[in-house]
Every structure is written in C-alpha cells, then in structure tokens.
Amino acid sequence: MKMVLSLVAGTTFLHAVCTLNHHIQHPVIDDRLTRMRQRDCVSSDFRRYVREISQLMVPSVTANLLTLPVEVETPMEITTGRKLERDIVLVPILRAGLGMLEGFLSLLPEAAVAHVGLARNEETLQAECYYYKSPVHITDADVIVLDPMLATGGSASTAITELKKQGAKHIHFACLVAAPEGLNNINGQHPDVPVHYPALDSRLNEQGYILPGLGDAGDRIFGTIEP
Ligand code: PRP
Ligand code: URA
Numbered sequence: 001m002k003m004v005l006s007l008v009a010g011t012t013f014l015h016a017v018c019t020l021n022h023h024i025q026h027p028v029i030d031d032r033l034t035r036m037r038q039r040d041c042v043s044s045d046f047r048r049y050v051r052e053i054s055q056l057m058v059p060s061v062t063a064n065l066l067t068l069p070v071e072v073e074t075p076m077e078i079t080t081g082r083k084l085e086r087d088i089v090l091v092p093i094l095r096a097g098l099g100m101l102e103g104f105l106s107l108l109p110e111a112a113v114a115h116v117g118l119a120r121n122e123e124t125l126q127a128e129c130y131y132y133k134s135p136v137h138i139t140d141a142d143v144i145v146l147d148p149m150l151a152t153g154g155s156a157s158t159a160i161t162e163l164k165k166q167g168a169k170h171i172h173f174a175c176l177v178a179a180p181e182g183l184n185n186i187n188g189q190h191p192d193v194p195v196h197y198p199a200l201d202s203r204l205n206e207q208g209y210i211l212p213g214l215g216d217a218g219d220r221i222f223g224t225i226e227p
Pocket of ligand 2: 149208210215216218
C-alpha cells in the first residue's frame with residue numbers, strides 16, 4: 001500500500017492508494033456462488049444470485065472512494081458531514097455485465113450508466129469495442145466496470161483501455177469469478193485499476209473458460225443456452 005497526498009477543495013488529505021486485488025469475503029456471497037455453480041441452477045435463479053452477490057459487493061467495491069466535507073443543517077443545528085467527492089458511473093460490459101447492474105444500482109441509484117459492447121475478432125482473437133456510450137462527465141467520475149467473468153482478461157482490459165481513451169481516470173473493475181490469468185493480465189495492463197472479486201478460481205481450459213467457473217455467464221443469465 002502506498003500513501004499519497006492530494007489537494008481536494010482546499011483541504012489536504014493523506015489517503016491510501018490500495019493496490020490492487022481485493023478478494024471480497026462474505027459467507028452469503030459464498031453461499032450464492034456455490035448455488036450458481038450448480039449446472040442445474042435455472043436461469044431465473046442464476047440471475048437473482050448475480051444480483052444478490054453484486055449488491056453484497058457494493059460496500060467493498062466503494063470502500064476507498066474519496067469523500068469531501070460538507071455543511072449540513074439538521075433539524076437541531078448546523079454540522080459537517082461528508083459527501084462522495086465524485087459522481088459514480090457504472091459500466092456493464094455487454095452482455096453479461098448487465099446482470100450485475102441492478103444490484104449495484106439498488107445501492108447506488110444516483111449513478112449514471114455507461115455501456116461498452118465487446119466482440120471477439122475471430123482473426124486476431126482480440127476483444128474489440130463495437131459499442132460505446134457514456135455520460136460526458138466520465139472523466140471526473142469514479143468508474144466501476146462490471147463483468148461477472150474475468151477469464152483471459154482480454155475483455156476487461158479492452159473495456160478499460162476504451163474508457164481511458166474517453167478520459168476516465170478513476171476506474172475499478174468488479175467481477176464475480178476471476179481466473180489467475182485474467183487477474184495477471186489486468187494487473188499488468190492496468191496497474192492503476194483495483195480489481196474486486198469474491199472468487200479466484202484455479203485456471204482456464206483450452207477454450208478460455210474458467211475452471212471450475214460458472215460456464216457461459218451471459219448464456220446462463222439470459223437463458224440463451226442451446227437446448
Ligand atoms: C464473457 C464475459 C466476459 C468475457 C470474459 O463474455 O462476460 O465479458 O467473456 O472472457 P475474457 O476475460 O477471456 O475476455 P462473452 O464474450 O461470452 O459475451 P456475453 O457477455 O455476451 O456472453
Ligand atoms: N466467459 C464466460 O462466460 N465464462 C467463462 O468461463 C469464460 C468467459
């Protein structure tokens with residue numbers, strides 16, 4: 001952990017820049033993840049567990065956001081409270097990231113939402129951005145990228161690169177299941193981006209699926225699995 005000084009609205013804060021990988025541990029998250037891993041977990045339950053876990057992740061993912069002092073008039077007297085320094089922008093990576101959005105929005109309803117659509121180029125095998133729409137204030141916002149699966153890390157890294165190109169400076173990445181390969185990839189390419197995950201699985205298979213993993217998260221959330 002390194003310490004930095006920053007000057008915010010005339011006040012000097014000493015705050016910690018916490019690197020990098022945050023393993024979120026919570027018994028209810030563990031319970032829901034285990035239920036989701038079951039191959040016979042139906043789509044409606046799978047989607048609900050993604051939402052519940054996402055909701056439970058919010059306090060950890062937002063734990064290091066900066067706040068500012070603000071004057072507040074209670075019914076009794078004037079005092080000083082704190083408010084978030086920056087607006088929050090949530091960025092679900094299409095498609096599976098949409099599954100995490102509702103859980104995050106339920107606790108952060110004031111957040112704006114940017115969308116990033118990615119598809120794999122079958123020649124280069126790299127994820128390429130085919131859709132991007134964000135609020136203009138993304139440059140000054142705390143940006144939280146959502147995707148349940150961090151496998152090779154190609155999608156997450158491409159999305160973060162695109163967000164940085166658009167001016168985002170304060171980015172977090174939140175997933176449900178990470179593979180060591182994906183974590184190394186994102187840590188290497190974006191060492192400034194904290195990664196939050198409740199599960200770190202063992203490895204990838206030859207097709208780039210996480211083992212033991214969840215299977216294809218997008219298909220399971222949206223019920224598009226081949227019969
Ligand atoms: C999944 C997942 C991530 C990506 C992870 O999306 O939601 O975006 O794969 O793999 P990576 O770390 O190797 O890039 P997918 O491409 O299956 O699209 P979907 O969300 O539409 O199902
Ligand atoms: N995408 C998924 O949905 N699941 C994986 O295990 C890997 C990539």
